[in-house]
Amino acid sequence: MNKTHIPRALTIAGSDSGGGAGIQADLKTFQELGAYGMSAITAITVQNTLGVHGVYPLPSEAAAEQIQAVGSDLGVDALKTGMLFSAEIIRLVAEQIRAFGWEKVVVDPVMIAKGGAALLRNEAVQALIEDLLPLALIITPNIPEAEVLAGMRIRTMEDRKEAARRIQNLGPRIVVIKGGHDDGMIKQEVEENESDRGSRLGIEIQQEDQLQSQCTHDQTRIYRYAEGADGTSSAIAQQDSYPGNPSVIDLIYDGTTFTEIRGTRIYTVHTHGTGCTFSAAITAGLAKGLDAMEAIRNGRSFIQAAIEDGLNLGLGHGPTNHWAYRCRQEVGL
Numbered sequence: 001m002n003k004t005h006i007p008r009a010l011t012i013a014g015s016d017s018g019g020g021a022g023i024q025a026d027l028k029t030f031q032e033l034g035a036y037g038m039s040a041i042t043a044i045t046v047q048n049t050l051g052v053h054g055v056y057p058l059p060s061e062a063a064a065e066q067i068q069a070v071g072s073d074l075g076v077d078a079l080k081t082g083m084l085f086s087a088e089i090i091r092l093v094a095e096q097i098r099a100f101g102w103e104k105v106v107v108d109p110v111m112i113a114k115g116g117a118a119l120l121r122n123e124a125v126q127a128l129i130e131d132l133l134p135l136a137l138i139i140t141p142n143i144p145e146a147e148v149l150a151g152m153r154i155r156t157m158e159d160r161k162e163a164a165r166r167i168q169n170l171g172p173r174i175v176v177i178k179g180g181h182d183d184g185m186i187k188q189e190v191e192e193n194e195s196d197r198g199s200r201l202g203i204e205i206q207q208e209d210q211l212q213s214q215c216t217h218d219q220t221r222i223y224r225y226a227e228g229a230d231g232t233s234s235a236i237a238q239q240d241s242y243p244g245n246p247s248v249i250d251l252i253y254d255g256t257t258f259t260e261i262r263g264t265r266i267y268t269v270h271t272h273g274t275g276c277t278f279s280a281a282i283t284a285g286l287a288k289g290l291d292a293m294e295a296i297r298n299g300r301s302f303i304q305a306a307i308e309d310g311l312n313l314g315l316g317h318g319p320t321n322h323w324a325y326r327c328r329q330e331v332g333l
């Protein structure tokens with residue numbers, strides 16, 4: 001194969017020992033989508049499906065030197081940023097992106113892990129806004145991250161649109177405010193574990209007996225499983241009787257038009273690394289020459305398949321299935 005035809009994608013992010021998020025999720029996703037993956041690691045996290053147990057940032061220059069090494073030799077068609085941790089790392093990463101003149105830049109403004117651990121220092125938010133956002137082609141905040149960047153609360157779709165306008169004004173060409181956190185339920189101020197949540201919502205508790213085959217996908221299946229945090233039982237939500245929002249909506253704003261991408265919400269606790277995987281899939285698409293909207297739509301299909309065909313690994317919030325999308329294509333689904 002001609003060397004110049006190999007799409008090359010770089011992730012600048014933290015390592016997740018559990019393999020569901022961060023660098024590991026990004027590289028798996030790049031590989032699945034046919035892009036050659038490279039990495040610049042900013043921090044090592046000690047993580048499994050039960051949470052973040054430690055964060056060891058690397059010296060700030062380490063990320064910049066890794067970027068310099070791969071950029072000056074292998075070349076980069078598109079890149080994404082994930083966990084950047086400190087203002088100093090952000091500043092040096094932005095410097096490298098500017099120096100190489102890279103334009104296909106996806107910024108996933110990772111701030112807090114699902115369990116609550118800080119993956120970005122508070123004082124680094126300003127650096128993210130000032131140094132990195134102006135370099136982004138696409139930014140993919142979840143709702144809490146969009147609230148921080150836009151400086152407002154998001155309760156409704158109108159709020160989300162206003163937040164998207166404000167974030168777009170900070171520099172990114174396209175803003176994607178992801179809807180994973182908007183499950184249509186009144187937000188609880190206190191942390192609630194999934195099995196308590198299941199009982200509060202009256203979700204049936206059953207033993208997991210489905211989704212064993214990684215390569216089969218039953219479109220008619222309405223039951224999904226979710227392993228309890230204690231690992232002893234599986235909460236199974238029947239989607240059409242679930243009292244929350246049955247859709248997950250990602251809102252896209254390009255400066256003139258709003259587009260909503262709707263997917264079926266899967267009721268599962270195995271959503272660790274959904275944001276990383278989604279932004280990595282977009283990056284792989286850009287590296288392969290897709291335009292931004294195509295790359296975003298493909299990324300949505302990729303993450304939907306990865307969540308739907310979950311792996312049920314670990315005792316807590318497990319990873320998604322990074323090979324589901326390719327598997328389905330191979331069997332014609």
Ligand SMILES: Nc1ncnc2c1ncn2[C@@H]1O[C@H](COP(=O)(O)OP(=O)(O)OP(=O)(O)O)[C@@H](O)[C@H]1O
Pocket residue numbers: 021112113114141142143178179180181248249250263264265266267268271272273274275276277278300303304307
């Ligand atoms: N339960 C779900 N069912 C279907 N799609 C989902 C679900 N949860 C998230 N998604 C999709 O996954 C992608 C990531 O969204 P989400 O809001 O979860 O990101 P995130 O909070 O940044 O993820 P993380 O912090 O775990 O990496 C979006 O495209 C969203 O629509």
Ligand SMILES: Cc1ncc(CO)c(N)n1
Pocket residue numbers: 013014015016021022023045082083110112113114119272273274275276
């Ligand atoms: C390393 C890392 N990056 C991002 C996330 C957010 O999912 C995480 N949990 N861990």
